[in-house]
Amino acid sequence: DTGVSQDPRHKITKRGQNVTFRCDPISEHNRLYWYRQTLGQGPEFLTYFQNEAQLEKSRLLSDRFSAERPKGSFSTLEIQRTEQGDSAMYLCASSLAGDPPYGYTFGSGTRLTVV
Amino acid sequence: LAKTTQPISMDSYEGQEVNITCSHNNIATNDYITWYQQFPSQGPRFIIQGYKTKVTNEVASLFIPADRKSSTLSLPRVSLSDTAVYYCLVGDGTGANNLFFGTGTRLTVIP
Numbered sequence: 001d002t003g004v005s006q007d008p009r010h011k012i013t014k015r016g017q018n019v020t021f022r023c024d025p026i027s028e029h030n031r032l033y034w035y036r037q038t039l040g041q042g043p044e045f046l047t048y049f050q051n052e053a054q055l056e057k058s059r060l061l062s063d064r065f066s067a068e069r070p071k072g073s074f075s076t077l078e079i080q081r082t083e084q085g086d087s088a089m090y091l092c093a094s095s096l097a098g099d100p101p102y103g104y105t106f107g108s109g110t111r112l113t114v115v
Numbered sequence: 116l117a118k119t120t121q122p123i124s125m126d127s128y129e130g131q132e133v134n135i136t137c138s139h140n141n142i143a144t145n146d147y148i149t150w151y152q153q154f155p156s157q158g159p160r161f162i163i164q165g166y167k168t169k170v171t172n173e174v175a176s177l178f179i180p181a182d183r184k185s186s187t188l189s190l191p192r193v194s195l196s197d198t199a200v201y202y203c204l205v206g207d208g209t210g211a212n213n214l215f216f217g218t219g220t221r222l223t224v225i226p
Contacts, residue, residue, distance in 0.1 A: 004158075035216075040218070041218060042200075042202055042215075042216030042217050042218050042219050043159065043216045044216070045214065045215075089156075091158045091159075092158075093158065093159075097208075098208070099208065100147055100164070100166065100208065101147055101149075101164075101206065101207065101208020101209075102208070103149060103151075103161030103164055104151075104159075104161060105161065106157075106158025106159050106160065107158050108156070108157055108158055109156075109157070109158055111156075
């Protein structure tokens with residue numbers, strides 16, 4: 001297993017276009033998370049899945065954002081009608097569920113630039 | 116939401132031990148303390164996690180006093196490659212919305 005993979009690594013899009021990012025978690029991990037990070041800030045939580053169920057969504061996740069995790073494997077994050085404020089690094093992470101909690105394994109992210 | 120407070124930045128010379136302290140005054144009984152490291156253009160990397168007292172792994176040590184309102188990440192004999200941002204988080208692992216990364220501590224290791 002090569003860790004958490006994200007595709008694409010970079011995406012430049014025009015304002016108003018839709019974009020979709022893909023995340024392939026570590027295969028045995030049942031939890032998957034999406035974060036957004038802007039320059040100089042820490043990652044901000046967007047949403048979280050346990051298997052195929054989306055269990056939490058941040059209030060940051062506007063109606064233009066949607067995430068799916070069909071069959072509890074890979075996940076996609078779609079942003080509709082992109083705005084310049086959506087420019088950021090989008091990070092995916094996965095973990096096992098457990099007590100004590102397991103640490104997250106992050107991917108290298110998808111850097112989105114909206115022009 | 117158990118937020119944390121860390122120094123914004125720290126400098127250290129190569130070969131020295133670095134201690135980064137994090138305050139988490141409103142930590143809950145079930146919360147664990149976790150530290151991540153992040154290099155530019157990469158996702159954060161898990162370093163260490165603890166609940167109380169001391170935890171040590173091959174990379175770092177984590178010291179947690181009895182009241183658990185703070186914790187200290189200790190990096191022994193840092194090298195230039197340890198230059199990164201270090202985040203302290205607290206949470207109970209039952210969800211993700213209660214994990215707040217904050218702005219972290221930017222550690223710069225000087226030759």
